[in-house]
Amino acid sequence: MPRTPGDVLLFGVTSIELAALLVLSPTLDLPDWIYVVQHVMVLAIALTRRRPAVEDHSFGPSAAVAVAYGYPYAQVLYLHATPGDALWPTGGIVLIMCGAVLSLVSLVTLGRWFGIRPALRGLSTRGTYQVVRHPMYLGYLLGDIGYNLQETNAGTAVLVLIGWISIVYRIQREERVMAHHPAWHTYANSVQYRLLPGVW
Numbered sequence: 001m002p003r004t005p006g007d008v009l010l011f012g013v014t015s016i017e018l019a020a021l022l023v024l025s026p027t028l029d030l031p032d033w034i035y036v037v038q039h040v041m042v043l044a045i046a047l048t049r050r051r052p053a054v055e056d057h058s059f060g061p062s063a064a065v066a067v068a069y070g071y072p073y074a075q076v077l078y079l080h081a082t083p084g085d086a087l088w089p090t091g092g093i094v095l096i097m098c099g100a101v102l103s104l105v106s107l108v109t110l111g112r113w114f115g116i117r118p119a120l121r122g123l124s125t126r127g128t129y130q131v132v133r134h135p136m137y138l139g140y141l142l143g144d145i146g147y148n149l150q151e152t153n154a155g156t157a158v159l160v161l162i163g164w165i166s167i168v169y170r171i172q173r174e175e176r177v178m179a180h181h182p183a184w185h186t187y188a189n190s191v192q193y194r195l196l197p198g199v200w
Helices: 005-024 030-048 059-081 089-113 135-150 154-178 184-190
Strands: none
Touching: 005 030, 005 059, 030 089, 059 135, 059 154, 089 135, 135 154
C-alpha cells in the first residue's frame, strides 16, 4: 500500500523524537526504555497502518499536534537554561513510570489505528479504553506531572499548561471525527469520561 503524507509525517516526527530522546538521555532509565519501545512501535505502525475513512487536515488540529509534540522538549531545553526545583523526585518517578506504562499499553491496544491527526481508522473499546476514552493522553498527563515533580519552575509550569490545552483541544477534534463511526455514540455513552475518571 502506498504511504500517505500522514504516514510519512508520523514516521518522520517519531524518528526525530526517538533521536532527541537518545541524545538528551544518553543513559536510559526504565521509563526511557519504555518510550524507546513505544517509538519503535509507532515507526512500524506508520509503515503498516490503513488509510483513514475520515481525517481532519484543518489548521487547528495541525497546530495542536505541533504544540503537543513540542512542549515536552521545550521543557527540557528551558530547564537546561533555567534550572528548576525538585518537589518530590520519588513520587515523580512513580508517576513517570505509570504514565509510560499506560501510554504503551494504550498504544498496543490501538495498534494500527494510532495516528497523530484526528482520523477514523477504527474504534478501540478494549483494555484501557474501557476506563477513559483517551487513556494515552492520560498517560502523557501523568508523565508531565511526574517530570515536574522531579524538577520544575514557573516556565515549565506554563509550558505544561499550554501542552494540556492542546491535548484538550485534540480530544475535542478527535471525538468530532470519531462520531462518524457507527458504534461511537454507544461507546461514548458507556465510557463517559474522556480523560480523567470522575472529572471529564
